[in-house]
Amino acid sequence: MPDGADPSTEAGPPAACPACGSSHHGDLVYQIGQVPVHDVQILRSREAAVACRRGDIRLAHCNGCGFIWNQAFDPDLLDYALDYESTQAFSPTFNRFHERLARDLIERYGLRNKKIIEIGCGQGEFLTLLCDFGGNQGVGFDPAYTGNLKSKGITVIPEVYGQTRGPRDADFLCCKMTLEHIQDTRAFLRTVRDTLESSQDVTVFFQIPEVTRILRECAFWDIFYEHCSYFSPGSLARVFRAADFEVTNIWRDYGDQYLMIEARPGLGTAQPLALEESPQELAQDVQAFREGVRRDRNRWLSWLSTVQKDGGRVALWGGGSKAVAFLSALGPRKEVVCAVDINPRKANTFLAGAGQKIIHSADLPGFSPDYVLVMNPVYRDEVANDLSKLGLATTLLTVDPETCALLATNP
Structure with a gap:
């Protein structure tokens, strides 16, 4: 289990809100330790991906204006001069x-x-x-x-x-x-x-x-x-x-x-x-997240553990920030055999943190996935079309609340 991949019940330090200057913020929203600071850096070996630079996330919520920010953020950890690939233009x-x-x-x-x-x-x-x-x-x-x-x-x-x-x-x-x-x-x-x-x-x-x-x-x-x-x-x-x-x-x-x-x-x-919602209305959403995020994280963990027990193989579709954050919160997963990205510049590189290989979609049949997990539901139809062209018979799932709830009832 990643250290601190749960909402906190402790109040954050008395730092002023960067948006309104108020010090009247509530409990922490979410915290997780030692995640990659760059999700879309080009990493050309698994060793480099696992050894990537890391930092902590500790999200605080301002009761005064509704702003949410990472109190643990350190801008000195970032370096945008690195080999950085964030384009979505191949979709x-x-x-x-x-x-x-x-x-x-x-x-x-x-x-x-x-x-x-x-x-x-x-x-x-x-x-x-x-x-x-x-x-x-x-x-x-x-x-x-x-x-x-x-x-x-x-x-x-x-x-x-x-x-x-x-x-x-x-x-x-x-x-x-x-x-x-x-x-x-x-x-x-x-x-x-x-x-x-x-x-x-x-x-x-x-x-x-x-x-x-x-x-x-x-x-x-x-x-x-x-x-x-x-x-x-x-x-x-x-x-x-x-x-x-x-x-x-x-x-x-x-x-x-x-x-x-x-x-x-x-x-x-x-x-x-x-x-526009009021700060009080947003506070209700913050509380719902705090109560639900551990539940949903455990549902994904349970499903992946079942897949691993059955000898199944999962491919993530999307070799970017969502995949990195997903695996950072769930920990090392052997059943996740690769991540797919249609950006050819990412082919044969590796996910920051977890270290899964990023492949081009044309190479996916060689990994024989039982499940393809689409990290962004917006691309589901596009991915389904690509899988059809590949002639790949697999179960297509999306990372969303509906799928998470379904997995809880049908593991």
Whole structure:
């Protein structure tokens, strides 16, 4: 059993909430010790994967604003200059979502022949869509950028946004799947707000993981070391207003896994939007998670132990963060024989921490899995289609509450 892979019943240390500054936070939400600090680092041997750099997760919940953060987070453990592979661009399902989102933002905000900034642009995939579809000019910021982008009209600066002297004027600023990596969220948003002082008409768009779903589904496989900050609709809107943004829209997307917010520079005094929950309402979800996560973790352990006892073999579909977090919480599992990833750059590498080999889908028949466990239910149909093309007869399961409950009644 991994050390501390359970919710805590002890109150956390009196550290101020990074989002609102309050010291009135409640009990710890979840804690687990010595997990990989990088889930998507390319690791070319099992020895390197098992010996990867590790840190602790100790999630605290602020009763004042609803923000959830890792009190044990140490940014000095992270190094985004490592061989880092986080793209989802090899998935047709994800690409359809990305293109739909880009076209929607372009139409809604008239983003044609405009200046666009993206914070945390990765390898520039989404920035390229915004610029190509709308004829826009783009500047991206990301310390993990490797310099392979060839699109015209786009410049990527391989630095953190708040530490660079790059251009500040923009008609649209977006930041996708980055804020959850920021420890001092309010200070970061305030920095963004200050850099837009000369662009008062700019629209700001952020996308982050949605913590309400994680809490309600007891999705411990969606809690990562790199993600030191977790937001619900209400807590996200509140920290934006605290940083002097006017929040204009909030919604969920991608199977409710992503939380989207649109804002513009303002005084941050607008009334709450319909999707925003109160801190008291979120506290109920936190308590439900604390009560349910140990139960669900034990259900997965029981099922995997039964598979092992029967001589079965399990392949995880998805060789990224969810697989790493899943196995970090469940411990070494011999019956999990491999992880599959359609990203060819990950083929013949190894999962951080647990050390399972990551293979390309074309190589899966050679592992003869009795079960294929899809780490993200959004991709179930895509995976089923790939398995059909491979002619592979196996039982397809998804990591979700319904499957977990089913396994409890039919081990």
